[in-house]
Amino acid sequence: MxxxxxxxxxxxxxxxxxxxxxxxxxxxxxxxxxxxxxxxxxxxxxxxxxxxxxxxxxxxxxxxxxxxxxxxxxxxxxxxxxxxxxxxxxxxxxxRVLSKGFEMPRDYIERVREAKRILQEMEFKAELRNIVVKKLVDQGEICMTEFIADNLIVEEVAKRIQRANKGSIIILDPISIYNAVSVKVMRLSRERGPLIYLNIKPNIFQQY
Structure with a gap:
């Protein structure tokens, strides 16, 4: 083609x-x-x-x-x-569509920022994302799956940053991260509620 x-x-x-x-x-x-x-x-x-x-x-x-x-x-x-x-x-x-953003705790924002930075340097990050997306689809998630996958991965890395000793070097194992995220994905089919929050102009999408 x-x-x-x-x-x-x-x-x-x-x-x-x-x-x-x-x-x-x-x-x-x-x-x-x-x-x-x-x-x-x-x-x-x-x-x-x-x-x-x-x-x-x-x-x-x-x-x-x-x-x-x-x-x-x-x-x-x-x-x-x-x-x-x-x-x-x-x-x-x-x-969930928000007409304006909401403030997150400063320490959480810092951990997420650091998690994203570390992920950029991790090997096999694209492969990790792909298999998490596949897991989500296999579990029946069809909406915003890549966004959800990214959030779950970042949250898992941020959690590991929180547990690590301050100043220590954090080495990420994609398989370990996937195993942890996979457990969360398995639970999603039994849970209801928002996973993605969009901050966009008011009166758009709210009624949908």
Whole structure:
């Protein structure tokens, strides 16, 4: 599949997803400020498909979807509609929209900042993120999965920083971090409530 064809079909899928969300959400206008919702959903759909198809190349995903669109366009539309409905339910469960930010404890902010710095230097950080995302998808999380994965990993590293002696060198083992995060992911299917807080303009998304 030529790269330009992949880009074109990606745009078609984006439009189809926008239309399905518009069907589910009253007053939704996908090509206004509400556009960001479609961006989030589109990214999550792409992530979900990568996990379910077990591929790393997005071009492979769009090639398969384009083939389905040609052979059975109704099946593609129904599948996207089903996924969009499931995603929206998860959005309402996992995402909270804030009209303004809230202050976190200063020491927590410092630990998170340090955790992110250390993670940047860690080997296999991309692989760690990928397997946490896969674990989330396998457990039924389809909304903001990459955001959730990043937060869980950072929180685990921040916790280890808190436990470490001041001034000590912190060496991260990706397998150890994954094992700890994996336990948290397993619990998510039994828990309800927000995992992601978005600080965006008021009156956007709150009703969704």
């Amino acid at each position: 030529h790269l330009m064809t992949a880009v074109n079909f990606r745009s078609e899928l984006f439009s189809l997803l926008a239309k399905e969300l518009e069907n589910f959400i009253p007053q939704f206008k996908p090509y206004t400020l509400d556009y960001q919702v479609v961006v989030y959903a589109s990214k999550d759909l792409e992530t979900w498909l990568r996990v379910k198809m077990d591929v790393d190349d997005n071009r492979v995903i769009y090639k398969r979807l384009e083939e389905l669109s040609r052979s059975n366009p109704r099946e593609l539309k129904v599948s996207v509609s089903f996924w969009a409905n499931a995603w929206l339910k998860k959005w309402r469960e996992r995402v």
